[in-house]
Amino acid sequence: MGLAPPGTALAFERAGMTFPDGSTVLRDVSLQIADREIVALIGASGSGKSTLLRIAAGLAVPTSGAVLAGPGSPALIFQDPTLLPWRTVAANVGLFAELDGVPRPRRDALVADALALTGLRGYERHRPRALSGGMRMRVSLARALTARPALYLFDEPFGALDEITRQRLGDELQQLHLREGFAGLFVTHSVVEAVALASRVGVLSARSGQLLTEVAVPFDYPRAESLRYDGAFGRVARTVSEALRDSFGPA
Numbered sequence: 001m002g003l004a005p006p007g008t009a010l011a012f013e014r015a016g017m018t019f020p021d022g023s024t025v026l027r028d029v030s031l032q033i034a035d036r037e038i039v040a041l042i043g044a045s046g047s048g049k050s051t052l053l054r055i056a057a058g059l060a061v062p063t064s065g066a067v068l069a070g071p072g073s074p075a076l077i078f079q080d081p082t083l084l085p086w087r088t089v090a091a092n093v094g095l096f097a098e099l100d101g102v103p104r105p106r107r108d109a110l111v112a113d114a115l116a117l118t119g120l121r122g123y124e125r126h127r128p129r130a131l132s133g134g135m136r137m138r139v140s141l142a143r144a145l146t147a148r149p150a151l152y153l154f155d156e157p158f159g160a161l162d163e164i165t166r167q168r169l170g171d172e173l174q175q176l177h178l179r180e181g182f183a184g185l186f187v188t189h190s191v192v193e194a195v196a197l198a199s200r201v202g203v204l205s206a207r208s209g210q211l212l213t214e215v216a217v218p219f220d221y222p223r224a225e226s227l228r229y230d231g232a233f234g235r236v237a238r239t240v241s242e243a244l245r246d247s248f249g250p251a
């Protein structure tokens with residue numbers, strides 16, 4: 001993976017992926033994410049969203065084109081929060097810092113900060129099984145925060161949660177983003193979630209592996225929860241929905 005120029009957190013340059021079985025999943029995908037910018041990616045099942053994230057994470061190498069990223073490792077946030085069931089919330093949140101050999105006092109400070117930022121104060125000694133899905137996702141976010149990553153890669157992080165918890169976590173993520181200033185690539189199947197969070201929404205073709213269009217989302221941050229019910233929001237969401245419908249091709 002190459003180093004992105006200053007000001008760019010992640011850049012795909014005509015990236016393509018053809019698997020050994022001959023299937024081409026991504027074709028000529030070019031997409032730039034600036035520092036501190038959140039871009040959402042939407043597309044049919046199998047359109048290559050997770051493959052693109054895996055490439056961004058350095059877990060897969062594109063078979064054509066290039067991917068460039070800023071220095072440092074990105075944070076990966078999946079639908080499954082992948083917590084260790086025998087560890088407390090605090091010990092789960094401290095795991096990455098512990099593995100990185102961060103000394104105890106510094107680690108405790110990072111954990112306390114991350115717990116406060118994600119609304120987990122008071123839950124330090126709970127085990128994951130005693131938490132709701134939304135709380136577990138907060139633990140996953142808190143654990144990532146301790147590494148202060150400049151780039152987050154989100155793969156349908158809130159997909160398993162009920163609608164209200166999902167909205168709340170989306171709004172909390174926006175607050176974290178404003179505070180921490182990270183960039184993000186956010187894969188989702190929800191048009192509303194994409195438009196609520198991102199400054200652009202990329203739409204991947206269901207069949208050709210191409211990035212068909214990018215829809216700009218012209219709302220300043222912080223965005224109020226009520227923005228979702230605004231007419232202007234509805235118009236952007238409609239543009240994304242129509243692009244998504246077109247991405248499936250003729251019925």
Ligand SMILES: Nc1ncnc2c1ncn2[C@@H]1O[C@H](COP(=O)(O)OP(=O)(O)OP(=O)(O)O)[C@@H](O)[C@H]1O
Nearest residue numbers: 019020021023025044045046047048049050051052
């Ligand atoms: N190693 C592989 N070899 C062959 N095909 C693969 C491989 N990995 C993924 N694929 C195929 O690539 C396509 C894109 O998969 P990917 O998981 O990126 O899609 P997605 O858009 O994330 O889907 P979903 O929304 O269902 O998560 C799928 O058809 C999948 O079967």
